Amino acid sequence: MGKNLFNKVWDLHKVGTLDSGLDQLFIGLHLIHEVTSPQAFAMINERGLHVMYPERTFATVDHIVPTENQTRPFTDTLAEKMMEALELNTTEHGIPLYDLKSENQGIVHIIGPELGLTQPGMTIACGDSHTSTHGAFGSIAFGVGTSQIRDILATQTMAISRPKVRLIKISGSMPQGVYAKDVILRVIKDLGVKGGIGYAYEFGGTAITKLSMEERMTICNMSIEGGARVGYINPDETTYEYMKGRPFSPKEDNYKKAEDYWNSIKSDSDAIYDDVYSLNAEDLQPMVTWGINPGQSVEIGENMPLLRDLEQDDRETVEQAYNHMGFKEGSPIKGQEINVAFIGSCTNGRISDLRVAAEIAKGRKVDSHVRALVVPGSKHVAKQAEDEGLDKIFIEAGFQWRNAGCSMCLAMNSDKLKGRELSASSSNRNFIGRQGSPTGRTLLMSPAMVAAAAVSGKVVDARDLEGV
Amino acid sequence: MDTKNMKRESLSGRCIPVRGNDIDTDRIIPARYMKVVSFKGLGEFAFYDERFTSDGSLKSHSFNNDAYKGASVLLVNKNFGCGSSREHAPQALHRAGVTAVIGESFAEIFEGNCGAMGIPALTASPEVIEELMGKTEKHPGLEMEIDIRSAKINYNGVEYNISIPDSSRSSLLAGTWDSTASLLNSGSLISSRAENLPYINGFTK
Ligand code: SF4
Numbered sequence: 001m002g003k004n005l006f007n008k009v010w011d012l013h014k015v016g017t018l019d020s021g022l023d024q025l026f027i028g029l030h031l032i033h034e035v036t037s038p039q040a041f042a043m044i045n046e047r048g049l050h051v052m053y054p055e056r057t058f059a060t061v062d063h064i065v066p067t068e069n070q071t072r073p074f075t076d077t078l079a080e081k082m083m084e085a086l087e088l089n090t091t092e093h094g095i096p097l098y099d100l101k102s103e104n105q106g107i108v109h110i111i112g113p114e115l116g117l118t119q120p121g122m123t124i125a126c127g128d129s130h131t132s133t134h135g136a137f138g139s140i141a142f143g144v145g146t147s148q149i150r151d152i153l154a155t156q157t158m159a160i161s162r163p164k165v166r167l168i169k170i171s172g173s174m175p176q177g178v179y180a181k182d183v184i185l186r187v188i189k190d191l192g193v194k195g196g197i198g199y200a201y202e203f204g205g206t207a208i209t210k211l212s213m214e215e216r217m218t219i220c221n222m223s224i225e226g227g228a229r230v231g232y233i234n235p236d237e238t239t240y241e242y243m244k245g246r247p248f249s250p251k252e253d254n255y256k257k258a259e260d261y262w263n264s265i266k267s268d269s270d271a272i273y274d275d276v277y278s279l280n281a282e283d284l285q286p287m288v289t290w291g292i293n294p295g296q297s298v299e300i301g302e303n304m305p306l307l308r309d310l311e312q313d314d315r316e317t318v319e320q321a322y323n324h325m326g327f328k329e330g331s332p333i334k335g336q337e338i339n340v341a342f343i344g345s346c347t348n349g350r351i352s353d354l355r356v357a358a359e360i361a362k363g364r365k366v367d368s369h370v371r372a373l374v375v376p377g378s379k380h381v382a383k384q385a386e387d388e389g390l391d392k393i394f395i396e397a398g399f400q401w402r403n404a405g406c407s408m409c410l411a412m413n414s415d416k417l418k419g420r421e422l423s424a425s426s427s428n429r430n431f432i433g434r435q436g437s438p439t440g441r442t443l444l445m446s447p448a449m450v451a452a453a454a455v456s457g458k459v460v461d462a463r464d465l466e467g468v
Numbered sequence: 469m470d471t472k473n474m475k476r477e478s479l480s481g482r483c484i485p486v487r488g489n490d491i492d493t494d495r496i497i498p499a500r501y502m503k504v505v506s507f508k509g510l511g512e513f514a515f516y517d518e519r520f521t522s523d524g525s526l527k528s529h530s531f532n533n534d535a536y537k538g539a540s541v542l543l544v545n546k547n548f549g550c551g552s553s554r555e556h557a558p559q560a561l562h563r564a565g566v567t568a569v570i571g572e573s574f575a576e577i578f579e580g581n582c583g584a585m586g587i588p589a590l591t592a593s594p595e596v597i598e599e600l601m602g603k604t605e606k607h608p609g610l611e612m613e614i615d616i617r618s619a620k621i622n623y624n625g626v627e628y629n630i631s632i633p634d635s636s637r638s639s640l641l642a643g644t645w646d647s648t649a650s651l652l653n654s655g656s657l658i659s660s661r662a663e664n665l666p667y668i669n670g671f672t673k
Contacts, residue, residue, distance in 0.1 A: 082505060131553075147581065156662070194546065229576050250667075431495065
């Protein structure tokens with residue numbers, strides 16, 4: 001019987017089994033940012049340890065960077081302090097840092113793939129749960145906490161238990177106007193926000209193989225919202241094509257050897273899985289969340305659930321969601337008036353996302369009641385968009401065009417919801433308070449749907465807009 | 469590293485219930501309080517938005533309830549700690565006095581973070597959790613005894629079974645939950661494992 005990619009890559013990186021019974025796993029690529037790393041460096045320094053493989057760790061700044069005025073020192077003194085700490089720590093330990101002066105700066109999960117750091121068959125860790133994004137390349141990538149960042153810095157390994165593997169098989173092809181975001185929101189709705197606990201998700205099937213790398217990243221990115229710490233897709237020609245010519249990709253002379261390795265770690269055709277879940281892409285519709293976790297979503301044409309139709313277990317969270325959102329049970333999501341539109345984040349802040357949104361924004365105007373922001377995921381994305389004139393399209397339509405960063409995805413900079421504002425967001429979390437206002441409200445959807453909502457002033461089916 | 473003081477065989481304390489499923493890390497500590505370079509002082513921001521309205525007045529929350537002051541065993545329901553990987557969440561709880569968490573289930577990264585901090589994250593059936601929460605709400609002064617070795621708790625003379633993953637249990641008992649030292653013990657095994665990975669040298673070998 002064959003082996004799946006997950007177990008192959010795990011075995012190749014397993015150093016041994018610790019007394020605790022956990023595996024010691026070698027980490028091929030470690031990514032760090034300003035929010036979760038300073039305490040880890042402090043612990044290293046306190047114990048007189050050094051960074052074992054500084055050349056395998058890369059740093060960038062994304063979570064707290066202002067997206068408007070980026071002159072230093074930042075007006076936010078706390079943010080400035082965090083920047084200084086990262087600068088000091090990376091210099092002291094010889095770790096490359098892509099800061100605001102670097103053309104490579106951006107959201108950590110966007111720049112890894114962009115620079116060719118993210119490669120098939122690697123283990124990748126970062127102090128951020130959306131590290132699962134990198135699994136799109138056929139790597140095992142997961143988020144870790146600060147104590148584990150300390151361990152990886154000091155030993156390039158970490159203690160972790162091996163999860164089970166669930167194959168999520170998506171057949172058919174996606175209908176026009178349905179995007180990767182809709183696929184993953186559907187999966188999370190079907191399997192639940194706790195469904196993936198203890199599992200790594202392998203996404204496969206014809207619908208997945210037809211996706212571009214950027215779409216694959218969107219899907220793997222949100223695996224964590226379904227409880228799965230890891231999401232991945234087997235590498236193929238699409239992956240190899242994407243990898244070519246990137247700064248850290250294998251050099252041309254060695255490309256053959258690289259491809260041999262990448263092919264060798266793919267899941268065997270008779271690989272065993274602990275569980276299989278199947279879905280047909282033809283049945284998918286654009287999805288919109290209406291509640292306070294990413295599993296609380298409906299198709300654009302559907303109504304929000306009635307409490308009486310729910311299992312007792314779900315009812316409590318749903319009631320809480322209705323309380324917070326102020327929606328009436330059973331009402332349609334379509335037509336809900338929004339105050340803010342946010343296009344960006346590591347889920348949907350890449351060039352293909354901006355292209356789709358610009359297509360809709362072109363020749364239209366953002367509704368006068370809506371504050372709309374486009375925040376490219378990285379400087380490279382921003383530059384590409386500007387080269388294509390997308391920035392002008394957005395600005396003309398009334399969107400604000402910002403600098404790269406996490407921005408309103410978690411609102412650690414000054415981009416925040418105010419009061420009870422309702423935001424249509426292309427990001428990944430609709431948790432209470434996530435977008436910076438404790439009473440703020442978030443509807444998650446694809447970038448196309450956010451752009452459509454921005455120009456309509458309310459939630460609409462993007463497919464109904466003329467010429468889309 | 470001196471693991472003697474790090475052994476966690478048993479602990480005891482009063483309980484504090486926080487009811488609700490899927491309580492995410494943004495609720496445990498809102499992102500705006502994560503602009504820090506040290507975990508010190510995070511305790512006061514635990515559950516901040518659940519405890520205070522925007523004008524700073526108190527909401528009803530067990531962390532605001534004087535009856536639970538000084539309690540150290542946090543009782544929760546399902547999927548507690550979902551969302552972000554931020555260790556700021558368990559750190560904030562820890563610095564607010566929490567030394568153990570008992571719930572129906574935990575999000576994986578949160579559970580791992582607790583493990584790495586030496587905070588037992590224990591699970592029990594929904595019925596047991598309900599009973600523990602109910603008892604605590606009626607009698608907040610009761611002390612709970614947690615025995616890690618036998619995976620049992622004693623609450624007001626009644627014994628309950630709890631579960632704890634074998635790996636967390638053994639590292640709590642051995643005092644090796646701070647994993648850096650055990651990882652470093654592998655010494656040259658680490659570099660030899662690395663050398664076997666074809667990408668380590670850019671596929672030049
Ligand atoms: S964009 Fe959002 S989810 Fe992604 S890394 Fe930044 S804060 Fe985290």
